[in-house]
Amino acid sequence: MILEFKITLRDVGVPVWRVIKIDSEETFSTLHKVIQAAFGWTNSHLHQFFVEKSDGRDVNYVQIAQQIPDGVMDFQSESEMLIEDDIKLSDWFKKVNDTTIYIYDFGDDWSHEIVLTGKPAPVKGQPLPYCTAAKNNAPEEDSRGEVMMGEVNLKNDNPKRLIQDINDALLDTESYLENLEGMNFVDDPGVVYDPWEEVLLAAKEFHKLKPWEFMEDDQIFAIADPVLDEYYFCSVLGKAGEVFGLAIYPNREGYAILKEIQRGRVPDFDFLLKQRSILLSFEDRTDLAKEDYEFIKSYDVTFRGKKAWPVFTSYKPGYVPWIPDEYEADVLLEVVEEAIGLCKEFKNGKTLPDFFAENKVLARIPGVEDEVISLDNYQREDKVFQLEVSELDLRRAKKLMDNFIPATIEFVVTQIDMPLQENIGDRPAFPYLAIAVDYNQGMVFFQDVLPGGSDNGLLQNQLLKMLQLTEGIPEKLLVDEKTFEIMEPLIKELGLNVEIPNELPHVAEIVNDIGMLYQ
Incomplete structure (x- = not known):
């Protein structure tokens, strides 16, 4: 059986992850080697696995290590310590979303979240282990300080090439670990690739x-x-x-x-x-x-x-x-x-x-x-929006919940046909307009413009900013479908009364006027 994992390197400032297929009969020792190869580590430090969820149930105090350190085999210890050479992946990864954390280098504390995402059928001619998707470079060894200071650029704009490099390394993980010192997945700056x-x-x-x-x-x-x-x-x-x-x-x-x-x-x-x-x-x-x-x-x-x-x-x-x-x-x-x-x-x-x-x-x-x-099952995956505002901003909003405002408000976050270019040479993006209008009076009382490509957290914060401005919770909020999709987790968290009408007359007129002005 094949297991497919999404392995995400946490807390490095940008999304860094790999999707890896591997045989279920492989051991955690092999998984360690695969992670080292896939993220460009040099196997220079200690590592350990911590099981969080198995067979769909939360798991506590199960650790899988290269060897059991002296003193751990104490009868009073709450943790179950296992040896990675003896444990198959299938022993703990049984259902989708089963999760284990892999820690590498207990000084820099590089934490990798390993989530079982599926059990795909074999692909003819495709070796195992195999990387099918990847995003951004992993940092270099011993660089936690630089990463925390934001001094390391991990962006990689050529995922296809990154995946190919990873698969080249995965062809022989043993050989990779033996020869990895001084290597990484960043292209040689002296070589200019031009296709x-x-x-x-x-x-x-x-x-x-x-x-x-x-x-x-x-x-x-x-x-x-x-x-x-x-x-x-x-x-x-x-x-x-x-x-x-x-x-x-x-x-x-x-x-x-x-x-x-x-x-x-x-x-x-x-x-x-x-x-x-x-x-x-x-x-x-x-x-x-x-x-x-x-x-x-x-x-x-x-x-x-x-x-x-x-x-x-x-x-x-x-x-x-x-x-x-x-x-x-x-x-x-x-x-x-x-x-x-x-x-x-x-x-x-x-x-x-x-x-x-x-x-x-x-x-x-x-x-x-x-x-x-x-192509019957080949559909675009619906994007699932998560709550991405800070706990502090959320607490501030919840303090307003006892203050009821007898008003109906049109509120929309939408991209507008007014492309902006942040830096010379950058690809222009269509910015987001966040706007709130008093439905009965037709008066705009909140508006803001955000760069195109803004993350969901910034967009959700526009709703919180609007509520802070009203200093209370409106009787009714009118939004369009796109705004509702983005804001739904926040709407549920705050218990807002929201409707999605066929049209939002005041907002539509304003957005149309902006488009006419730009043209």
């Missing part, structure tokens, strides 16, 4: 094939990513003679967008706020923006002809359409190269299932035989 020349060459070959002459835009196929264990859904554009190219819709977010397109959704601002796709399109030379032309000319790849010059556009929820980043360039290269081969086969008679009618797709898995997969 764009290869991307341009692939785009040129794709244009030469002209697949829009024999393919419709509703003939969807997928390119599988065996590293991320996900799919890129592809649509060839150009049969209608308007936009020529390839639209790439990544993963579950892209699948959801395709389904909205199927239902005839007319693209609007709200659609833009949640669209996730990467577009390769071909334009006339005279229609290229100056920066696009200069970008192409900076590489030794030539283009000429009508609708032959490539333009690359990234669509990311909440952000302005922008130039793809390095990670997206890697995606473009992989997908376009595989799409060329599949389109050639389609031209020679290969058939595709009806994506929209059958909810199936032909998936090309690099190095493996193509397969038709059902």
Whole structure:
């Protein structure tokens, strides 16, 4: 049986985690080695496991160690101490959400939360242990002080490459631990990685094939990513003679967008706020923006002809359409190269299932035989919002609960079509507007603007700020569905009387006026 864990390094300032598949018959000793490899540790310090939940029940005083220290085997000790070489993962990880804490280096106290997230079926050709997802770099050894001072940058903008590095290390954890000293997953600063020349060459070959002459835009196929264990859904554009190219819709977010397109959704601002796709399109030379032309000319790849010059556009929820980043360039290269081969086969008679009618797709898995997969259970996971305000702010709000305000208030936190760029060169984002209006008087008494990409804690705090301003709890709060989703944990905590009407007339008018002013 395969176990899938999400292993999260706690208290380092940014999310740092890995999703790892491992055989259930492996021992905790092997899991220790896997964590060392996956997070780039050097096995230079002591470690220990602390079981918190097993078989769906809370567990107390169970420790799993490399060896039992002298003096621990005391009959009066409350803790059960086990040896990691003797304990299989299946002994303690039985149900989803079973949890164990792994502590490495009792000086720096690097705490890793290990949560069982599933028991997936084996994947042909996929070794174990195997990393399917990862976020950000782990800190270096003996750097707790620098991390606490905020002096360490752990951001990693190329998760695909990070995952590949982790899997390279996981191929032989024993060898990795023996040779790890002085190594980490951060790229050599002296090496500049640039995939764009290869991307341009692939785009040129794709244009030469002209697949829009024999393919419709509703003939969807997928390119599988065996590293991320996900799919890129592809649509060839150009049969209608308007936009020529390839639209790439990544993963579950892209699948959801395709389904909205199927239902005839007319693209609007709200659609833009949640669209996730990467577009390769071909334009006339005279229609290229100056920066696009200069970008192409900076590489030794030539283009000429009508609708032959490539333009690359990234669509990311909440952000302005922008130039793809390095990670997206890697995606473009992989997908376009595989799409060329599949389109050639389609031209020679290969058939595709009806994506929209059958909810199936032909998936090309690099190095493996193509397969038709059902998408009946391939849905975008609904985002679950948690309560993310501080205890202090929450206590302050609860002090207002005895002060009843006889008023109905429209309250919304929404992104507005007024893109802002925090720093030169940054991708502009659509900011959030938090606004509260007295429903009966139509008077705005609270408003604030937050940067695009603000976390849920900042957004939830806008409701607390509004309540502090009113110095009490309103009789009724009118919100839209998006605001309710974000604020629901806080609404329940405070016991607010909330309704979601069909429209919020005062807020709608104000947001519309802001949009007109910007235009």
